[in-house]
Amino acid sequence: MKKLFVTVQNHVDSQLSSFLESKKPSLLTSAIKDTIAFGGKRIRPTLLYVAYKGFGGKDDKLIWQIGAALELFHTSAIIHDDIIDNSKTRRGKPTVVEKHGLPTALLVGDLALSLANELFYNTLLTKFLSQQVxxxxxxxxxxxxxxQFLDVSSNVFNLIKNNDFDKDRLEQKVMEVMEYKTARYSVERPLLLGAKLANASVKEHELLSHYGRKVGIVFQIQDDILGIFGDEKRTGKSANSDLEEGKLTLLMAKLLSVYSDRKELKTQVRNVEWVRDQLRKYRIDEECKKLASELIQEAKKSLSKTSLTKDSSRFLLSFAEYVLTRTA
Structure with missing residues (x-):
């Protein structure tokens, strides 16, 4: 699996480099290049490629171009995300907003989005791709x-202030955030885009959609678990960051609904050691891990019904396991 990630990254990064070099040099394009250079596994382009090849796609260059557009859009998304969260670092390096200030960061994020659409539609026109793509x-x-909107509008501090502790409603809200902000964007849509480029059937789209959404939700559940319990040196993220932002994760939604001492909750909710202790006490971490495992099994069942090639199917099985067990 790692070998394919590296292969896709090399091709996509080459496309990105060529495309960005064709643009007028400026602080804005330089900041985009710096953000792309921060690293990352190029998960979205890799899933795009796997689905495309899995349904018989032949034009690899097409995928490298679309994959590069995906990465530019992702660059725009993380720059804006860092602005919203007031993040000072990403993967151990200063964010665009920390390094250049809010006005410039907004423009860099907007430019990355514009360039993503330009690259996508240049490819769309030259390859005569369909409206469905x-x-x-x-x-x-x-x-x-x-x-992203659902995420920023679901703040733990506001929920505590408003005494909003209904378990079903909180968990439904979290699941919707995970579905739209992570699952559809990071896993489901890249897979469906690749399948559509390869002219896969509607039935194949449905099965791949089910797989992608389940795996994507697990990706976010695991991300939130690592955000509290993970090794900061491996994750590159402070264990306090989600708590300081008041991020409503599945872990926190479950804790809010079971913890009865509202006054203590209000004063301790930013204390990572206290939060860890309560999550363990109520076995919430284990409950979330159990849900994640169940979702992965459901995803695998859908995957087994597709007509993907053995190589693509094998990769997606490995990817599902990686998402469930990753430590960074």
Whole structure:
């Protein structure tokens, strides 16, 4: 699996480099290059490639171009995300907003989005791709932005202030955030985009959609678990960051609904050691891990019904296991 990630990254990064070099040099394009250079596994382009090849796609260059557009859009998304969260670092390096200030960071994020659409549509026109491919591209963008809105509007501090502790409602809200901000954007839509480019059937789309959404939700559950319990040196993220932001994760939604001492909750909710202790006390971490495992099993069942090639199916099985067990 690692070998394919590296292969895709090399090709996509080459496309990105060529495309960005063709643009007028400026602080804005330089900041985009710096953000891309921060690293990352290029998960979205890799899933795009796996689905495309799995359903018989032949034009690898097409995927490298679309994959590069995906990475530019992701660059825009993380720059804006860092602005919203007031994040000072990402993967151990200063964020664009920390390094250049809010006005410049907004422009860099906007430019990355514009360039992503330019690269996508240049490819769309030269390859005579269908409107349905374009629909997948716009759905990916719209769903991520909607998910981001849901995320910022679901704040733990406001929920405590308003005494909003209904278990079912909180968990439903969290599941919706995870579905739109992470699952659809990071896993489901890249897979569907690749499948559509390879002209896969509607039935194959449905099965791949089910797989992608389940695996994507688990990706976020595991991300939130690592955010509290993970090794900061491996995750590159402070264990306090989600708590300081008041991020409503599945862990926190379950804790809010079971912890009866509201006054203590209000004073301790930013204390990572206290939160860890309560999550363990109520076995919430184990409950979330159990849910994640169940979702992965459901995803695998859907995957087994597809007509993907053995190589693509094998990769997606390994990817599902990686998402469930990753430590960074």
């Amino acid at each position: 374009s629909d997948q591209w716009y759905a990916l963008q719209e769903e991520m932005m909607y998910g």
